[in-house]
Amino acid sequence: MEGLKKVAVAGVIAAALAPLGVLAQQPVKIGFVMFLSGPAASPFGVPAKNAADFVVDELNAGKGPAPYGKVGFGGSKIEMVQIDEAGPTTSVVTEYRNLVQRSNVDLVIGYISSGSCLAIAPVAEELKKFTNFFDCGTPRIFEDASYKYVFRTSPTATMDSVGAAYFVRDTKGKVKSIAGVNQNYAWGQDSWGDFEASMKQIDPGVDVKTSQMPKLFAGQYTAEISSLLGTGADVIHSSFWDGDLEAFILQASPRGLFDKRTVILTTGETAMHKLAAQIPDGTVLGARGPFGPYAPDNAYNRWFAKGFEAKFNAPPNYASYQMAQAILGVKAAWEKAMASNGGKRPTNEQVGAALEHLAFDGPGGHVRMAIGKGHQAIMETAYGMTKNVGGKLTMVNVKRYPAEAVNPPEGVKSTDWIKGGFKK
């Protein structure tokens, strides 16, 4: 009788716990949003999608490097819902709402355009949906507002501009004049504004010759290149990306813009493999952080870069790294929240609380959610100069800058920090 009782009690307990077990094993449905069509698909969207495919496959197979070796997120496999970011901001917001309210995703990881991120952040907050921005650069997101459900595991564009100015200081010394050619929207304006302000902090006497702001995807830069050549500026800064970056290199290189002056392309890493023959030696390329050629030689990078290249027959670019970093950061937070929740599936609020002020490692190195009240990542950054070795572009004279040197401290706006002399 006693034995039967025990069996019955065990049965009742098992039946009561069964839903929890099922819940724990239910897949974690993640909405991934990136450009899958349009001009940004090729340099950013598709490399990021490929990174998501690779990392999710590896994690679901339990093949991630320690401490990411557990299957999926905390033992639950990841189910991907991939959405195209292309289209006007209104449709990007509509698609986000569909993702949350119709597809019922558990989390969202995505967004390349700063415009998308600025529009999505308040909607994520309204819908109380954990959302991690993986690529967009504008620092305004956590400087102008504060969010509970919104995070960004990649550094802001401020780091790119300040790092570029430091690189000029460390490699060129005192320069007389600078000029810029950037796209005429938030990204280009912020990038140039931060670079110009940083250069003026480093050397108040620097002369700004011209700031060219052609419209996004203009494609034809004959007049802009003439203007830049005519000014005779020592340093030329550009945050061009995608086809604009490639067209600029193709049109500027035969005209000798890269000769006798330093040209800094802050997102140039995305073009370095495609345009190796056209990018002259001595061009300064950025990778929006310690990604691609600047990634550290750690276990995560060996796993990611080697696996990615084997799967897609092309090296990952910085957008790929940022996506991998975003997934690993959320996985770390999910599993931390799960552990605090007695091994049960965490809520969005618990995952968010776990990611706040978290530090984790990824293929790009050490990441700290140190600013924006713990919602914004900071990392070290690096810049280097190109050198063509046997038809392959390599980076030489690489300079690395610690995270604190290129990012504002907590609670200080980027522009104020730069204008205040980079005070820590």
Place this chain on the structure above:
Amino acid sequence: MSQIGPVLVDGVIYSAWLFIAAVGLTLVYGVMKILNVTHGSFYALGAYAGASLTGAWLAKGYPPMLSYAVLLGGAILVTLVFAPAIERGLLRFMYAKDEVVILLVTYALFLILEDTIKLIWGVNPYFVAEPYALLGSFEVGGLKYPTYNLILVGLALALSAGLAWVLHSTKVGKLLAAVIHDPEMSRALGVNVDRFYLVTFTLGCLLAALGGSFTAPTVSVVPGLGVDVIVLSFAVVVIGGLGSLPGAALGAVIVGLVRSVSVHYLPQVELFVIYSVMALVLAFRPRGLFGLAEPRKI
């Protein structure tokens, strides 16, 4: 003052590119009264065909100097594959409908062709930089310009002269003028209006494809390439007067020069300058600089 030479050269180069990109749009509108949104698609098709065929040509080690002929051949090839099929297969059934309906049809075709391009060429960029640097360079005001730019200027001049000659000095041009003025009466008098429409549409699309093909060596050929071109082309032909070839030429020159001046002297207004010119022209001449009042038919 030393900037004046480069300002003019930059303006002329941009004007030439604009004219090549826009002239087909005004030709098709002038003859067929179709605001052809697929013009942007043909520009992109020309760019993809030019970049991929020329890339393959150079990869095979064939003479680089003939790559310009391959660019031309690429534009002709994609035009002949797509343009007659679109005109005969769809547009000819729409001629009786309102202009707005045909505009929407060409917009739908534009969207279809955008995806067709992705199906054929994928989303990765295509480059064919060699033809741009192959001819060396020339200097103006101490600034270096690839000689390739002169090909664009020459092509624009040849197109404008050729079209002017065909329209004003040949029998075909006179018949075309009759078709433009009154297609029904032309048909009644034995003119094969359908053939004129087919040839005009194909020629208009070929001009767009040529624009794309000869631009390919200077840009990264990526999805969405044709979107901005259709907007710019529209601005140019509206300034000149829809359907007017001299208007397209003058519109291109005005836009090219004004943009060049703004880039050199006032870069912060460059974004608005083209559309400011368009607004200014339309404020005083609502039909554009060369737009003619249409006779009212009873």
